Amino acid sequence: MRNGTVLLLLAALALAGVVCLSAPGTAAAKAATLASTDSGAPSAIVMFPVSAKPNPKGTAMTPTVFNHLNHEKAVAKCETCHHTGDPVACSTCHTIEGKAEGNFVTMERAMHATHIHKRGNGTTPTSCVSCHEDVTRKRQECAGCHNIVVPRHDAAWCASCHNVTTSITPEQLQQGIDGTLSLEQRESLAADTVHTPKPTRMLTPMDGPYKVRIDALAEKYLPNNFTHRRHVSSLMEKIRGDKLARAFHNQPETLCSTCHHRSPLSATPPKCGSCHTKDIDHRYPDRPNLKAAYHLQCMGCHKAMNVGRPKNTDCTTCHKARQ
Ligand code: HEC
Numbered sequence: 136m137r138n139g140t141v142l143l144l145l146a147a148l149a150l151a152g153v154v155c156l157s158a159p160g161t162a163a164a165k166a167a168t169l170a171s172t173d174s175g176a177p178s179a180i181v182m183f184p185v186s187a188k189p190n191p192k193g194t195a196m197t198p199t200v201f202n203h204l205n206h207e208k209a210v211a212k213c214e215t216c217h218h219t220g221d222p223v224a225c226s227t228c229h230t231i232e233g234k235a236e237g238n239f240v241t242m243e244r245a246m247h248a249t250h251i252h253k254r255g256n257g258t259t260p261t262s263c264v265s266c267h268e269d270v271t272r273k274r275q276e277c278a279g280c281h282n283i284v285v286p287r288h289d290a291a292w293c294a295s296c297h298n299v300t301t302s303i304t305p306e307q308l309q310q311g312i313d314g315t316l317s318l319e320q321r322e323s324l325a326a327d328t329v330h331t332p333k334p335t336r337m338l339t340p341m342d343g344p345y346k347v348r349i350d351a352l353a354e355k356y357l358p359n360n361f362t363h364r365r366h367v368s369s370l371m372e373k374i375r376g377d378k379l380a381r382a383f384h385n386q387p388e389t390l391c392s393t394c395h396h397r398s399p400l401s402a403t404p405p406k407c408g409s410c411h412t413k414d415i416d417h418r419y420p421d422r423p424n425l426k427a428a429y430h431l432q433c434m435g436c437h438k439a440m441n442v443g444r445p446k447n448t449d450c451t452t453c454h455k456a457r458q
Pocket residue numbers: 140141142144145182183184185192193194195196197198199231242243246247263264267288289290292293294295296297
C-alpha cells in the first residue's frame with residue numbers, strides 16, 4: 136500500500152461520527168441471532184487496531200468486521216489464515232507497532248500486504264487483500280473484468296473492510312486497542328454490521344445503451360456493432376449474489392468503470408477516443424492508440440474468460456470486411 140494514499144484516506148475515514156456514545160447491551164441482544172460456526176469460532180468479530188501504546192493512529196480508521204462464518208465456509212483450511220497453526224487472534228503477534236512474536240510484521244502489513252513472496256510449501260501467510268486478489272484472478276467469472284481492471288484502492292475500497300456500523304463507546308474502543316475487550320463483546324459488536332444491508336443500488340444493464348456502433352476507425356473493416364446490454368448483463372449475471380463481489384462493488388457505477396476506466400464514475404462516460412488517439416500521443420507513451428485500446432480491452436477479457444466465440448484471431452466476427 137502506498138503510504139501517501141493511506142495518509143490521505145486516513146483523514147477521509149476518520150472515526151468521527153462512526154464511534155459515538157450509545158447504550159450498551161442492544162448489540163448483545165442482536166448477537167444471539169448470528170448463525171453459529173461449526174469450528175466454534177465466533178460467527179463475526181470486530182477487529183481493532185491493537186497497540187502497545189494508546190496511539191492516535193490507532194483511532195484513525197473505522198474498525199473492521201470480519202465475518203468468520205462466511206470465510207470458514209469459503210476457505211478450505213484454517214491454516215491458510217491461522218498460518219502458525221494456532222487459531223488465536225492475529226493481534227497476538229501482529230500489532231500496530233509489530234512485535235517479536237510476529238517477526239515485527241505490523242498489523243497493517245499482515246492485513247493489506249499485496250506482494251507476499253510465495254514459499255511453495257503451503258505455509259505462506261496470506262493477508263486479507265492478497266487472498267481477495269487471488270480469488271478475483273482465479274475464478275473465471277471474475278477474471279475477465281479483473282484482468283483489465285486496475286483497482287483504485289480508493290476510500291470506498293477501504294470502507295468495504297473498515298465498515299463497523301455499530302456504535303462503539305470510547306471505553307470499548309480503548310479496550311479494543313489495548314487488546315482487552317473480550318471475544319464475546321467483539322462478536323456482539325459485529326452483529327449490527329452483519330445485519331445491516333448494503334444500501335448501494337448498482338446501475339443495471341438497462342442504464343447503458345442496447346447496442347453501440349463503434350466506427351471511429353472503420354476503414355479496412357465495417358463498423359463494429361457492440362452488444363453493450365448483452366455484455367453488461369452476462370457479466371453481471373455470472374456474479375449475482377456473490378458476497379465478496381457485492382461487498383466490494385459498492386458504488387452504483389463500479390461495474391461500468393471496468394471498461395469506462397480512468398475517468399470519474401459516471402453513467403454517461405466519455406468515448407474511448409477522447410483519451411486514446413488514432414496515433415500514439417507522444418505526451419503519453421504508455422497509452423495504447425485507439426485501435427490497440429479496443430483490441431486489448433475486448434480481447435483481454437475474452438481470453439481471461441475463455442470466451443469461445445469470437446476467437447481473438449477471428450477478425451470478421453467483430454467487424455465484417457469491406458467488400
Ligand atoms: C480487505 C480488507 C481491508 C481493506 C480493503 C483495507 N483494510 Fe485496513 N485493515 C484491515 C484490517 C482487518 C485491519 C486490522 C483491524 C483494524 O484496525 O481495523 C486493518 C488495519 C488498518 C490500519 C491500522 C489500524 C489503524 O486504524 O490505524 C490502517 C492505518 C488501515 N487499515 C488503513 C487502510 C486504508 C487507508 C485502506 C484503504 C486504502 C484500507 N486500510 C483498506 C483490513 C482492510
